[in-house]
Amino acid sequence: MALMITDECINCDVCEPECPNNAISQGEEIYQINPDLCTQCVGHYDEPQCQQVCPVDCIPFDPDRVEDHDQLYKKYLVISVKA
Ligand code: SF4
Numbered sequence: 001m002a003l004m005i006t007d008e009c010i011n012c013d014v015c016e017p018e019c020p021n022n023a024i025s026q027g028e029e030i031y032q033i034n035p036d037l038c039t040q041c042v043g044h045y046d047e048p049q050c051q052q053v054c055p056v057d058c059i060p061f062d063p064d065r066v067e068d069h070d071q072l073y074k075k076y077l078v079i080s081v082k083a
């Protein structure tokens, strides 16, 4: 399941450098996550790093992007090959 950033984001810039997949970027108004690059940190860390550092807890799981661990790991492998 990919993660998403809600409009409670305060643009603090803390999460972007923590993402091992470069899935986080500055959007027009707030930061955003590319769901095609977000593996929930599978392949790199046990916990989603962005969630760990966000000071306002505005990075929930995206209910529209439900993926199990195997799917997330396959996504990680595809991203790693492209990188
Ligand atoms: S969960 Fe991990 S891969 Fe997904 S956006 Fe957050 S830091 Fe990046």
Ligand code: SF4
Pocket: 005, 008, 009, 010, 011, 012, 013, 014, 015, 016, 031, 053, 054, 055, 056, 057, 058, 059
């Ligand atoms: S850490 Fe949270 S508040 Fe800060 S830019 Fe990222 S999503 Fe927004």
